[in-house]
Structures are given as structure tokens and as C-alpha cells.
Amino acid sequence: xxxxxxxxxxxxxxxxxxxxxxxxxxxxxxxxxxxxxxxxxxxxxxxxxxxxxxxxxxxxxxxxxxxxxxxxxxxxxxxxxxxxxxxxxxxxxxxxxxxxxxxxxxxxxxxxxxxxxxxxxxxxxxxxxxxxxxxxxxxxxxxxxxxxxxxxxxxxxxxxxxxxxxxxxxxxxxxxxxxxxxxxxxxxxxxxxxxxxxxxxxxxxxxxxxxxxxxxxxxxxxxxxxxxxxxxxxxxxxxxxxxxxxxxxxxxxxxxxxxxxxxxxxxxxxxxxxxxxxxxxxxxxxxxxxxxxxxxxxxxxxxxxxxxxxxxxxxxxxxxxxxxxxxxxxxxxxxxxxxxxxxxxxxxxxxxxxxxxxxxxxxxxxxxxx
Numbered sequence: 001x002x003x004x005x006x007x008x009x010x011x012x013x014x015x016x017x018x019x020x021x022x023x024x025x026x027x028x029x030x031x032x033x034x035x036x037x038x039x040x041x042x043x044x045x046x047x048x049x050x051x052x053x054x055x056x057x058x059x060x061x062x063x064x065x066x067x068x069x070x071x072x073x074x075x076x077x078x079x080x081x082x083x084x085x086x087x088x089x090x091x092x093x094x095x096x097x098x099x100x101x102x103x104x105x106x107x108x109x110x111x112x113x114x115x116x117x118x119x120x121x122x123x124x125x126x127x128x129x130x131x132x133x134x135x136x137x138x139x140x141x142x143x144x145x146x147x148x149x150x151x152x153x154x155x156x157x158x159x160x161x162x163x164x165x166x167x168x169x170x171x172x173x174x175x176x177x178x179x180x181x182x183x184x185x186x187x188x189x190x191x192x193x194x195x196x197x198x199x200x201x202x203x204x205x206x207x208x209x210x211x212x213x214x215x216x217x218x219x220x221x222x223x224x225x226x227x228x229x230x231x232x233x234x235x236x237x238x239x240x241x242x243x244x245x246x247x248x249x250x251x252x253x254x255x256x257x258x259x260x261x262x263x264x265x266x267x268x269x270x271x272x273x274x275x276x277x278x279x280x281x282x283x284x285x286x287x288x289x290x291x292x293x294x295x296x297x298x299x300x301x302x303x304x305x306x307x308x309x310x311x312x313x314x315x316x317x318x319x320x321x322x323x324x325x326x327x328x329x330x331x332x333x334x335x336x337x338x339x340x341x342x343x344x345x346x347x348x349x350x351x352x353x354x355x356x357x358x359x360x361x362x363x364x365x366x367x368x369x370x
Contacts, residue, residue, distance in 0.1 A: 018089045020252075044073045119153040128184050131176045136173055138152055151212070163291070195306075201306060263275055265363035272334075279326060
């Protein structure tokens with residue numbers, strides 16, 4: 001990926017994933033060294049020959065025959081966590097989606113009257129009772145995948161009808177629930193918060209709700225994998241993995257800030273429009289940042305289904321090292337409700353994610369949105 005000084009001067013101001021190799025090559029020596037120990041970027045060109053009979057259809061869908069017959073592919077790999085993504089220039093050049101389904105109101109109000117609409121009668125309680133807030137209340141999950149697995153049932157049935165105070169309240173309820181778990185079982189120190197919004201995200205009930213869990217022995221596998229990778233990075237390079245990851249993305253223009261929270265458009269997104277929000281803890285700025293991203297996604301970019309998770313160190317001391325591990329919130333778009341094709345296939349499960357959205361466009365949309 002090395003470029004001459006003359007080539008570096010031609011790096012376009014309008015950044016995109018298709019220009020990633022050029023942008024990396026234009027970094028300073030220090031920035032490039034940091035990027036190279038974190039990431040690898042590969043560029044390949046896919047070619048095909050289309051029959052004349054397809055040309056009208058191709059032009060209508062992709063703009064030109066030439067755009068299809070020679071396609072730039074960008075492969076990114078995180079060398080520390082071994083996460084990776086495949087970007088296709090033909091796909092990532094599309095504008096960001098902004099239209100919401102015409103029948104969205106009917107969709108989100110369907111199911112009114114379900115058990116979550118009357119949680120005290122329609123849901124079980126945990127052994128220590130319930131935790132309530134201004135905008136929600138906890139329930140014990142009826143089909144648990146861990147000993148402590150609960151639900152934060154939102155007061156509002158519509159999962160997309162949220163404001164900043166509601167987001168903050170859901171998060172606070174979750175941490176208070178985790179405190180109750182620790183009072184019941186001090187060994188259940190590893191807390192996990194997740195919000196599956198609408199059925200494309202895996203939600204089985206449309207009524208707004210998040211899930212919460214506490215586990216023993218080790219954190220959940222993917223979080224433990226990230227912790228171990230970060231610890232290995234610190235031991236090898238004498239640096240904090242998360243600080244370096246943020247710095248590498250910042251050098252390319254892929255971050256923005258909200259108080260003490262950094263919002264990162266990931267170069268290895270697990271799926272569409274994935275961002276990481278990183279802070280030392282659940283500060284008011286982190287709550288603001290989460291709301292800012294979700295508000296931008298759902299009201300500006302047409303996102304109607306998403307996953308949100310929070311990674312954080314154990315709530316009480318544990319045998320393994322969590323030195324320098326921050327609060328990390330990951331948010332990803334799960335696609336259009338009307339699309340019957342699953343967004344996760346064999347590639348995402350067993351190889352690398354295939355993503356159409358451009359991280360540079362994602363961060364630009366968030367930065368411009370207020």
C-alpha cells in the first residue's frame with residue numbers, strides 16, 4: 001500500500017472506504033506504525049463479463065455496465081481480535097438509507113395488549129423482586145439462558161418512541177438490577193446489557209424491552225475474547241488497545257466525540273453502520289452519545305431495527321486482569337423490516353462480515369446530526 005509523495009497529495013478530501021488504502025498510506029510515520037500493528041487492509045478488483053441481454057437491467061440497477069464489470073473490493077482485518085469485514089465499492093457507494101416504511105406506525109403499534117403491556121400481571125419477577133424506574137420495570141426472563149437473566153420492560157409499547165431520558169433510565173435500571181443480583185449472588189459479577197429492537201434484530205416480542213444478564217466464572221465468550229486480546233496487546237506493545245484503536249480510527253477521520261465519550265465508526269463492522277461508543281464508565285456523556293446515535297439512526301438514516309450491547313468489566317474484582325478495559329457500547333443496524341432475506345449468512349457466521357455501508361458516511365452522518 002505504499003504511495004509516493006505525489007500520490008499522497010491526490011488523496012481526495014471526500015473520504016470513503018474505497019480510498020482506505022490511500023488514506024492509510026498518507027498517515028504520519030507514528031500513525032502508520034500504530035495502524036499497522038492493529039489492522040490490515042487488502043484491495044482486490046473483481047471482474048466479470050455480462051451478456052448484452054443484461055445491460056439494460058444492469059444500467060437500471062447499478063447505473064452503468066462498467067460499474068459491474070470491474071468492482072473494487074476492500075478487506076479489513078483487525079490483527080488483534082481477528083474480526084474482519086469485506087466492503088464492495090459497488091455496494092458502499094449507495095447513499096445512506098433515509099426512508100422509513102410507510103406502514104411503520106401500524107407495525108410498531110401492533111401487539112398492543114401483550115403481556116409486556118401489563119408486566120406486573122404478565123411477567124414473572126426475579127427472586128429479589130423487581131427494579132423499577134421512571135420509564136420501565138424489570139421482569140425475570142421466562143426462558144433463561146443464564147441463572148440471572150432479566151428483561152427491562154419499557155413503559156412505551158413502541159420501541160422506537162424513545163427520548164434521551166428514557167434511554168438513560170433503561171441503562172440506570174439495568175445497573176440497579178445488577179446490584180440486586182450481586183446482593184443475591186456475589187459471584188455473578190459479569191454484567192451484560194443488550195437491546196434487540198424489532199424482529200430483524202432477534203426480538204421475539206415487539207413491545208419495547210432490553211435484556212440484562214449476570215454470569216459467573218468468566219464473562220460471556222465474545223467479551224472475554226476481547227478482554228484477552230486487549231491484555232495480550234498491552235503485554236506485547238505496552239499500550240492500551242482501546243486507546244490505540246480509537247487513535248487509529250481518529251487519524252482517518254472515523255471518530256467524533258460527545259463529552260467524554262468517543263464514537264467510532266468501525267473499520268471492521270460486524271454488519272451495517274456499526275459504531276462503538278467508548279468511555280470510562282456510564283457517564284452522562286455516554287448516555288447522551290447513545291441517544292445521539294440512536295436518534296440519528298432511527299430519525300435520520302431510516303434504521304428501524306438494531307442491536308445495542310454494553311461491554312464492561314466485572315462489577316466486583318475477578319481473577320483475570322481487566323486493566324484499562326472501558327465501557328464499550330456497540331450499535332448496529334439490522335436492516336429493513338420488509339426485507340425477508342437474513343442479513344447474517346454463512347460468511348458472517350464462519351468467515352468475515354460482508355457490509356454495504358461505508359464507515360466514513362456513517363461517522364459523517366452522526367457528526368452532522370444534532
